[in-house]
Amino acid sequence: MLKKKGPAAQGLKIIIVGCGKVGSTLVQQLSREGHDITIIDKDAAAITELANLYDIMGIVGNGASYSVQIEAGIKNADLLIAVTDSDELNLLCCTIAKRVGDCSAIARVRTPDYSQEVGYLRDRLGLAMIINPELEAAREAARILYLPTALEVNSFAHGQAEMIKFKIPEGNILDGMTIAYLGQHITNAVLICAIERGGEVYIPSGDFRMAEGDVLSFVAPRKMTRSFLEAVGFKTNRVKNAMIIGGGKSAYYLAQQLIHMGIEVKIIEINRARCEELSILLPKAIIINGDGTDEELLKEEGIHYTESFVALTGIDEENILLTLYAKQVSKAKVITKINRITFKGVINQLDLGSVVYPRFITSEAIIAYVRAKKNSTNSNIETLYHMFDSRVEAIEFRVDQPSAVTDRALMNLPLKKNLLVACINRNGRILIPTGQDCIKVGDTVMIVTKHEGLVDIRNILE
Known part of the structure; x- marks a missing residue:
């Protein structure tokens, strides 16, 4: 067991099982917000690296083991988050945690078979949340x-x-x-x-x-x-067709949605067996068995004329090069999936079009839940997004009770600097507020701010 380096922070006691991409992103963000974190993983080197960087406790072992969870302090934990590479292991970790401790549990589940049963699994296993980064x-x-x-x-x-x-x-x-x-x-x-x-x-x-x-x-x-x-002078027509490189889970989920929207889909995937699976799962898509990084194949399949190009291989460097090539030879709308690389400063200068980071999408949903759990008084967090490399947060609060922010014109509220009340949802009607508008009980309110860690609507005040 690796011991904590400092005194426990005043926050929730959180156990994270799995210290891969999502696990380490969660450790980074949740430790910054003052939570008491224990991480479990079979990889001792990965745990040592994280424990050296952050004020956390690490345990080497199987997160689905009763004795390992007891050692990690499951009986006093507020939340267990299972984000290993195995859906089944994540569900098992959460099931054991729910039986042994009185805590909430969140599982990452990526397989399409399970994703259709999310509601059933969540209710039957008593989970707070099931999250699917590829689907998101x-x-x-x-x-x-x-x-x-x-x-x-x-x-x-x-x-x-x-x-x-x-x-x-x-x-x-x-x-x-x-x-x-x-x-x-x-x-x-x-x-x-x-x-x-x-x-x-x-x-x-x-x-x-x-x-x-x-x-x-x-x-x-x-x-x-x-x-x-x-x-303001932009074309807004949706694309008519899409070329997707890589046939993994993200590609399957994306193709399914695009076909539903009436957009033609072509997927290029190198693995023949996976191509056969996809052609059964997605009968309306064109599935090409070939190497998506082969310039001749891309030309042959019409990269010059495609309206959109989405690089979804499992290798970030490949996705980046493919996107840069597509921008060079076509007028396509490009989207790049980046899973692992952290050189955001370099990436931002490369003009990769729209960049999608599955691990940040996952961590944002979990952090929104954690902040809402930490605060259960006047308001609850519905959604949270990090913008501009996490320098700005957009948070949607549900206002449940009267407080210092309700029923007063916004112009009369002592709002923090670098903070905007961006929109108010009142019974399904969206208001872009002026200084005369006020927040009412029952509203959901979206705040955009450079301040970190807001947990309650009252935190918007000086």
Whole structure:
């Protein structure tokens, strides 16, 4: 057993089983938020590395073993998160934890067979959450291909509101325009809530002047996003076809969604047996057995003419090179999946189009749950997204009780700096708030902020 280096923080007692990509991302973020973390894994070297970096306890062993869970302190734990590579092991870890301890449990489950039974498994095993990173990554990619102007599309308020990220191109109407002018003369149905320029991220006020090359995130009711993008000079037609390289779980989930949206799909996969599986699972897709990194094959299959290109191989470097090649030879909307590489500064300069990180999607959903569990008073966290390399958070709170933030005009609230109340969902109606609007009990409220670790709607006040 590897001992903690410092005193236990005031937070939840959390046991994480598995210290792969998602496990280590969770350790990094949850330890930063002050939780007391124990990690279990069979790989002693991986545990030592994490224990040296963060103030955590590590146990080498099988996370589904009763005695190992007892040693990890399951009887006093608030939460067990199982994120090993095996779905079955994750479910077994959670089942044992629920029997032995009085804690919540979260399992990562990726197999399509199980993903259709998520509701049943969650209820029968008493789990707080079952999360599928490949399915979530595919959903994100599908949203982007539906609105290809966007670099990112995140949804809030049960899909009623969207946060869209895009880059201002040369000669665009927004170049040189202030945020206030946009609201007064073009539309006040959207809110520009974060802008990245020259490596810096700003939560802009009305006098902020936008410029070519800025990367903007805006919030709008879902039905308004297209009309706003069209009003500022962007094409918003969804793509008609997609070429996907790699035939893994993400590719299957994405193809399924695109076909449902009426988009033609072609998958190139090197493994013949997997191609045969996919052709049965996805009868409406074209499945090509071949090496997706072969330039001649890509030309033959029409890379020059495809409207979208999604690199979903299991190797990040391959995905990056494929994307750069697709951008060079076609006008396709490109999406790159990156699982492991952490050189975000380098990646951001490569112009890879939209980048999807399954491990961050997984960790965000779990962190939102942890923050909601830590705070069970006036409000609850519905969704949480990290933006601009985790320098900005977008958090959706459900307001359950009256408090210092309710029934007062926003202009009269002492809000923290670098924080915006971006939208209010009131009984399914999306409000882009002005200074005169107020937050009411029953609303869900979306906050965009550079502050970390907000757990309660009252945290928005100075």
